[in-house]
Amino acid sequence: MPHPVDIHVGKRVRHRRRLTGTTQQQLAERVGIRFQQIQKYETGTNRISASRLWDIAEALGVPIAFFFEGAGPDDRIETAADPYSDREATDLLRAYYAIPEAQRRRLFDLARALSDDRAAIDRVGPSV
Known part of the structure; x- marks a missing residue:
């Protein structure tokens, strides 16, 4: 079962990717992986390594902290309606x-x- 933080980070990746008009394929090519892996990251199915998150942040033009905005203490995630989804x-x-x-x-x-x-x-x- 995916960890709530992995799900949150994946949602933030999807949000930023869509906001920039980038497809999963384009993002995958920029970071050197297959688009299926981007799908798994965005759903939280696969955890994103620190180095891969660094690459994704650079490709999407945001600091790494962007992906953790809204994550609360003790790995709890804000459960209010998520406008980014x-x-x-x-x-x-x-x-x-x-x-x-x-x-x-x-x-x-x-x-x-x-x-x-x-x-x-x-x-x-x-x-x-």
Whole structure:
């Protein structure tokens, strides 16, 4: 049975790979392994060695610590909803960063206003 930390690290690898638009095959070629091994890493089926994690971090342009973000003390993992495992959220994030910065700021402000409206409705209740 996979260890929770291995599963967490694998999810973070998948998240970053998708965010960068990299396929499993492309990542595998960059680190010198087969894409099936990337699949096993991403599901936590196989544990990633320190040297391999180093190679993956370099290939995906993040520090190694990125893969452990959200891991708690004593190897416990945050169990709240994981937005990184949601394909739609990853696609939305990729599209967001493809927008020019000035427009991106306006979109962010709009999203915040909409979420504030939703929070206000949740607190007060819907109007009839």
